[in-house]
Structure formats: C-alpha cells, structure tokens
Amino acid sequence: MAAIIGGSLLLPSHSAASTESRLIPENTVHLKEELRAAWMASVLNIDWPSKPGLPIETQKEEFIRYLDEQKAMGMNAVVMQIKPTADAFYPSEYGLWSEYLTGVQGKDPGYNPLSFMVEEAHKRNMEFHAWFNPYRITMSLGKPAELSDLGKLNKDHPARKNPEWVIPYGQQLYFDPGHPEVQQFVIDGIVEVVKQYDIDAVHMDDYFYPYKIAGVPFPDQASYQKYGMSQFSNVEDWRRNNVNNLVKDINQAIKTEKPYVKFGISPFGVWRNKSVDPTGSDTQAGQTNYDDLYADTRTWINNGYIDYIAPQLYWNIGLPVADYAKLLDWWTQEVKGKNVHLYIGQATYKINTVSNGVQNWFNPEEMPNQIKLNRTYNEFDGSMHFSGKDLRKNPLGITDRLTADLYKNPALVPPMTWIDNMAPLAPxxxxxxxxxxxxxxxxxxxxxxxxxxxxxxxxxxxxxxxxxxxxxxxxxxxxxxxxxxxxxxxxxxxxxxxxxxxxxxxxxxxxxxxxxxxxxxx
CATH class of the missing domain: 2.60.40.10 (Immunoglobulins)
Structure with missing residues (x-):
C-alpha cells in the first residue's frame, strides 16, 4: 500500500535491481527534454476526421484545431494513424484511399491528407509520427468473419487480389503475419511513406497477432506447416519469430532509406506476468505481449530493432492486477543501458471513468501523479496520451493542468545519439x-x-x-x-x-x- 508522507506519495520500488522507495514530488519537476504527444486515431473516425465525407476545408480546419490545441498544452509531437485498416490517408500502391476520409473505400478525397498533416505539424515545430496498423484488413463485420467477406471489399483492394494472404478471425479479416509475402508487403508500404514524405518517425501500436478470443485458436496452421514447422517445434515460437523479423526488417528498411527517421512501437503494457516468468512484471494480466500477442518486446529492445518503446500503461497507481507504479519501474529496468527511448502511453481516456471495477480514475490527481512519478526515473523520455479527443474533453481538468502546470514549460524532444550525435553550429x-x-x-x-x-x-x-x-x-x-x-x-x-x-x-x-x-x- 502507498503511504502519504509530507504531502507526497511514497511508493515502494518493485524492481529486483533496486530496493529504494520512489517519492512522487509534491511540486512539479519540469524536464527540458521530454517527448509529449497525443495519439490521433483515424479508425472509426475516433479522432480525425470527426466523420467521413466532410469538405476538404472542414477536414483541414479540424486537424489544424487539434494541432493548435495540443501545441498550446505543451505537446511537441503528434502520432497520426495514416493506415488504419489496410488502407491509406495518401495515394498509395499498397492500399486504397481510406473510407474514413470520404465514406467510400478507394474514393479520392481531393487532396493529400498526409502531405497536409506533416506540413502543418512542422509549422508548429511538432514531430510527425506516422502510425501504421500492419495486419488489420477490416473492423468488426458484425458476424463471424469468412473469406467470402473479401467480396465486400473494393475489387482493387490488395486483400481481395491476394486472398491467400488473408485469415478470418473473430469478426475481422487479417493479413496472415506468417506469410512471407505479407511481411514484405507491410515493409514496402511503410518504405513508400518514408521515401515520399518528411515524417519524423514510423509508429506501430499493440496490434500484431490479434488479441485472443477465448476458445477460438488463430487459424494459421496451414501457414505454420508451410513456412514454420521445419524450423520451429511449436507455433508460438514461430509466431514470435515472424513478428521479430518484421520489426527488425522494418527498422532496417527505414534506416536504409532515411537514417534519421525513427521507428517506435507502443505495445500492450505487460510483457509477461511474473507467475509465468520470474523476470516478468508483478501483474496478473489476462493476456500478455509475449504469450498472447507474440510481441517479444524484450528482444526488440535488446537487439536494437526499435528506437523507442511506448508501453500502454493504462492502469492506475496501486491497481492490484496491474499497478502503474510497478509496471513503470519494470519498463525502466528493461530499457536501462539500451539504445531505446522509453515513452509511456498514458490513459487519458480513462480519466473520470470507472475502470476494472474501481473508481481511482475519479481522482483528479491520478494522471498528474503518474506524470510526476515518470519524471523520477532517468530512463523516462516522454509520454503519449490517448487520445486527442479525450484531451479536448478536458476530463477532471487534465488539459488545464497540463497547460498551466505539468507541461507549462516547452520541452525539447530527447535526442537519439545512436542515430546521430553531431550537433549544428551555434546560431x-x-x-x-x-x-x-x-x-x-x-x-x-x-x-x-x-x-x-x-x-x-x-x-x-x-x-x-x-x-x-x-x-x-x-x-x-x-x-x-x-x-x-x-x-x-x-x-x-x-x-x-x-x-x-x-x-x-x-x-x-x-x-x-x-x-x-x-x-x-x-
């Protein structure tokens, strides 16, 4: 249990490497170098555009308003979803125009949203992180998915042209992560953007192999037999290897094209539970990256496959099954001494809601305390908030608090010296x-x-x-x-x-x- 001492919150350290307690400062400590970003989801029009089919000028005005709001609250980067469902927010050889722009998949919106967004972000000196979803083809179909659902897609859709790449699971269609041509297709689609646009980073979130549906195995046995069984004795190791290779190859392809473009991933917040692996976190997560999503974040960090990792720590401080403080401590130990930045995914969307059956998110100090706790770690390099529309709602005054206190001073994005360490001459x-x-x-x-x-x-x-x-x-x-x-x-x-x-x-x-x-x- 946490204890209040002298107006500050005292939390026990949960790292095996450290026994000291960590104190949440009563007063805000500002960092000169700290990435501060908001995720902007386009899937289902969560953040932007607010709905499909808006006039071009309205779309542009909406995005500019978001950037102006975020800049005013101290943000220095934006993470924009530009490929939500095997589609594109730009003219592409690897996906059709997104239906979330016009309401019709494949319909030209009349301008290039990605060019516009990158330009507007840079005008405000904000980094632009281009957010890709590698495997998702459809959102919920409202019924169990079948291969025949490909017929509902545009005839020029890459999934329809390559049905052997597709796996139905739950109510969605996915590209098969174990198919070598799928892996290359994903890489080529990312390189297309890196080549043609002045982005600052390529970003992925937690959607690799889909979250498991109880009692429903992911139907990739045919791919495993064809591509993996000769090398891997079980399908789980093969799946992890598929994801590891994809992550490694994406990074190499980015750096070959533009060495300064960063590559980061925002995984689910738990790698493995301690009950399964003694080096895992002291958590009781129902699904984990390693065992269920086949996303071995430790391998990515240790082998330099990524430039930043932004675990989604979407729980409150002190939650028994997944304590924010314990997980923060665990992730700082994972990146210690490694060439990778640690950004924390902050659950701004949970503020003023009941989560996991408890009311901790009704406390207006929950998020400020998380950010203050983050800053007590040398390994902490910044935060990403989900999402833009939630910051706009200002739940329990968090946006006001960021603007007037936590992010009152501007911050520089921390440098990645393993990419480049040569500074310009003084002006x-x-x-x-x-x-x-x-x-x-x-x-x-x-x-x-x-x-x-x-x-x-x-x-x-x-x-x-x-x-x-x-x-x-x-x-x-x-x-x-x-x-x-x-x-x-x-x-x-x-x-x-x-x-x-x-x-x-x-x-x-x-x-x-x-x-x-x-x-x-x-």
Whole structure:
C-alpha cells in the first residue's frame, strides 16, 4: 500500500535491481527534454476526421484545431494513424484511399491528407509520427468473419487480389503475419511513406497477432506447416519469430532509406506476468505481449530493432492486477543501458471513468501523479496520451493542468545519439529589440541546412543563466529561412532580459548557445 508522507506519495520500488522507495514530488519537476504527444486515431473516425465525407476545408480546419490545441498544452509531437485498416490517408500502391476520409473505400478525397498533416505539424515545430496498423484488413463485420467477406471489399483492394494472404478471425479479416509475402508487403508500404514524405518517425501500436478470443485458436496452421514447422517445434515460437523479423526488417528498411527517421512501437503494457516468468512484471494480466500477442518486446529492445518503446500503461497507481507504479519501474529496468527511448502511453481516456471495477480514475490527481512519478526515473523520455479527443474533453481538468502546470514549460524532444550525435553550429542572435507586441529576436544560422529549429532561452537581468534549466526555455521555432525572426510575446514590457538561442537538427542534437544578447529599448 502507498503511504502519504509530507504531502507526497511514497511508493515502494518493485524492481529486483533496486530496493529504494520512489517519492512522487509534491511540486512539479519540469524536464527540458521530454517527448509529449497525443495519439490521433483515424479508425472509426475516433479522432480525425470527426466523420467521413466532410469538405476538404472542414477536414483541414479540424486537424489544424487539434494541432493548435495540443501545441498550446505543451505537446511537441503528434502520432497520426495514416493506415488504419489496410488502407491509406495518401495515394498509395499498397492500399486504397481510406473510407474514413470520404465514406467510400478507394474514393479520392481531393487532396493529400498526409502531405497536409506533416506540413502543418512542422509549422508548429511538432514531430510527425506516422502510425501504421500492419495486419488489420477490416473492423468488426458484425458476424463471424469468412473469406467470402473479401467480396465486400473494393475489387482493387490488395486483400481481395491476394486472398491467400488473408485469415478470418473473430469478426475481422487479417493479413496472415506468417506469410512471407505479407511481411514484405507491410515493409514496402511503410518504405513508400518514408521515401515520399518528411515524417519524423514510423509508429506501430499493440496490434500484431490479434488479441485472443477465448476458445477460438488463430487459424494459421496451414501457414505454420508451410513456412514454420521445419524450423520451429511449436507455433508460438514461430509466431514470435515472424513478428521479430518484421520489426527488425522494418527498422532496417527505414534506416536504409532515411537514417534519421525513427521507428517506435507502443505495445500492450505487460510483457509477461511474473507467475509465468520470474523476470516478468508483478501483474496478473489476462493476456500478455509475449504469450498472447507474440510481441517479444524484450528482444526488440535488446537487439536494437526499435528506437523507442511506448508501453500502454493504462492502469492506475496501486491497481492490484496491474499497478502503474510497478509496471513503470519494470519498463525502466528493461530499457536501462539500451539504445531505446522509453515513452509511456498514458490513459487519458480513462480519466473520470470507472475502470476494472474501481473508481481511482475519479481522482483528479491520478494522471498528474503518474506524470510526476515518470519524471523520477532517468530512463523516462516522454509520454503519449490517448487520445486527442479525450484531451479536448478536458476530463477532471487534465488539459488545464497540463497547460498551466505539468507541461507549462516547452520541452525539447530527447535526442537519439545512436542515430546521430553531431550537433549544428551555434546560431547568432543579431538583434533583440523591444516592440509594442513583444521582444523581437533576429536569429542567423551558420549552417541553414543542418538546423531544423531553434530553442529560445530567456533570463531575467543582464546575465545569462543555464540553458540546462528547463524553466529558462520559453519556446522553439522552426527554421524557415537563414534569417529567422522570433517574437517573444510573453516577456513583461518593463523587464530586463538576456536571451540565448541554440540550433537543433532534426534528431534534436543541440548546439552550444549563441552569445547572450540583451534587450535593446526602441
């Protein structure tokens, strides 16, 4: 049980490698480097577009509003689902236009949503993570799925053209993860996007082999006999190997095309239960990544198949069957010393709801305490919130809390030094002048092509403080031209300030600061 001590929440450490207790700080501790993102689901029009068939301008206005809201609450990345069901939010050789755009699968929406979304995210200096679902062909068909359901798909649908790739399971159709041509098809479809669009990362979530249906085995025996039985004595190891190879090959294909594009996965929050494997987490999850979804996250982390992992820790602190605090501690040990960032999937959608029969999510401090606890670990690199529409609803004031407290200060996306560790040259701030609407800075880049954006630091008085102090970072601004202008509208008009600016590349390596410059009165 947790204990309250001195206004802070004291939690026992659950790591075998550590016996110290962890204290949730009473006051918010800000990190200078922290990925902050929201998932934007397009499947079933969960987040965007709000419904199919909207006019182009309405679709664009909806997405821009989301980005503006998220930027205002301190986010620096967006995770957008661009291939929800073997379809596409862009013209593709590997999928038809998504029905969630127009209401009709295969119908051209009249513009390229992916190009538009990437451009708008970068205007706001937010990373764009392109979210793919590799195997799902349909959502619920309302009845047990059959191969004959392929006839309901567009005649040009890749699944209809390749019925030997398809497996019905439950009420859905899936591409067979064990079919070599399916694996290559998935890889090629991702590389198409990496080649043609200026994305920052490729993202997958927890849908690999489908969640098990009680008493219904996944019907891939024919594929196992054809492709796996000669090498694997059981179907479970073969399935894990299929997923491992897919993850490894996707990463290699991305890096071959564009080494700076990151690859991350957001798996279910439990790898294995301790009752099954002593190195697993102290949880009682009904299904797990390793044993049921065949997603061996440990192998991906240990072998460098991914650049980040974002486990979906969708439980509250202290929940007996899956304690957020225990799982957070377990995942930090998994990534310790590895070339992989740990982002935590935050269950914003559960706030102000009853979950697992308990009312912990009625506590307005549940999510703030989770974020505060995250920040006590050196291995923690950021959070991803599910989802955009839930942040918009502001349950129990969480969005207000992010904006005014937890994400009050902007943050830089942490660099991945194993991808690139060469920082740009320091920029020059040639002018800092007081104007009626704020303080205007003129920034000159020494190497325009190496600089993706600038970080703006402001210090009170006539001396420059530390750029490592998160409280001194006031903004980031995209590098749009060699002589960039930034207007600081948050400074007090009568104040005395010193500014310094750093240049960052697209993998977030930060230069040394510019020479400090004082405000000049006009």
């Amino acid at each position: 020059k701030v040639s002018q800092a002048e007081q104007h009626a609407d704020g303080i205007k800075l003129k920034i000159e880049s020494h190497n325009h092509t190496d600089t993706s954006y600038y970080a703006i630091y402001r210090f009170e008085g006539k001396k420059r403080g530390s750029i490592e102090d998160a409280n001194n970072l006031i903004a980031t601004v995209r590098n749009e031209n060699r002589n960039q202008v930034f207007m600081d509208k948050t400074a007090e008009k009568e104040g005395t300030y010193t500014y310094a600016v750093t240049a960052l590349d697209r993998t977030h390596n930060e230069s040394k600061p510019s020479r400090p410059i004082h405000v000049k009165e006009k």
